[in-house]
Amino acid sequence: MQIFTTGNKTISVFSDTKENSPVIYLNTFSVEGQKVYEAAQANGCPSFNLVAISDLDWNRDMTPWDSPPAFKNTEAFAGGADDYLRILTGEIIPAAEKRINGVPRWRGIVGYSLAGLFALYTIYRTDMFSRVGSISGSLWFPGMQEYIFSNEPKHRPECMYFSLGDKESKTRNPILQNVQKNTEEIRIFYQDIGIDTVFQLNPGNHSNHAVERTAAGVCWLLSR
Numbered sequence: 001m002q003i004f005t006t007g008n009k010t011i012s013v014f015s016d017t018k019e020n021s022p023v024i025y026l027n028t029f030s031v032e033g034q035k036v037y038e039a040a041q042a043n044g045c046p047s048f049n050l051v052a053i054s055d056l057d058w059n060r061d062m063t064p065w066d067s068p069p070a071f072k073n074t075e076a077f078a079g080g081a082d083d084y085l086r087i088l089t090g091e092i093i094p095a096a097e098k099r100i101n102g103v104p105r106w107r108g109i110v111g112y113s114l115a116g117l118f119a120l121y122t123i124y125r126t127d128m129f130s131r132v133g134s135i136s137g138s139l140w141f142p143g144m145q146e147y148i149f150s151n152e153p154k155h156r157p158e159c160m161y162f163s164l165g166d167k168e169s170k171t172r173n174p175i176l177q178n179v180q181k182n183t184e185e186i187r188i189f190y191q192d193i194g195i196d197t198v199f200q201l202n203p204g205n206h207s208n209h210a211v212e213r214t215a216a217g218v219c220w221l222l223s224r
Helices: 033-042 081-097 114-122 144-150 176-192 210-223
Strands: 002-006 009-014 023-027 049-054 107-112 131-135 159-165 196-202
Touching: 002 081, 009 033, 009 081, 023 081, 023 114, 023 210, 033 049, 033 210, 049 081, 081 114, 107 114, 107 210, 114 131, 114 144, 131 210, 144 176, 159 176, 159 210, 176 196, 196 210
Parallel strands: 023 049, 023 107, 107 131, 131 159, 159 196
Antiparallel strands: 002 009, 009 049
């Protein structure tokens, strides 16, 4: 593992020994990158490089536009995804890929929760990612479904992975109640325009088995 910092973010690069292996970018809430990489390897994933980014301003960097808080006593969403994406594509990716062997065959982007929302948003703002994983993605986020249905990606991904816990929509929060419906409708939308997609429903709520769920999504993307 190699670690560097840029734009106040900490980047951990888990480089594969083989040349030209794919690279997957994982935006993390804390520092779970190593756990995801090890879990994916334990699952028998094909060879890949993982770049995990932490020290994110979660409610700003991962959200596409301003939105009121979804929960009591929490911060509003500040809509800084475009600013962070400029750092990711202009600084983090070039620096990270100097630290891996060869040139990656393809790039993927994966995220959990708000980072799963961000992963989807990126394909409308850049053509750098060809595979996408939204694991327990915050697709309840106000306006996101409408945005997806009315905009064309900069580059249509080859494949897209979606998953949720089966208890995530079973909540009194009226905003979060839509998460499974939205996720399934968004997945069908991408499937209908010819993208290879899957939706996995896992047992548990939003906070259950995040590392294992993320690793499963990574392995699926690598298997296509």
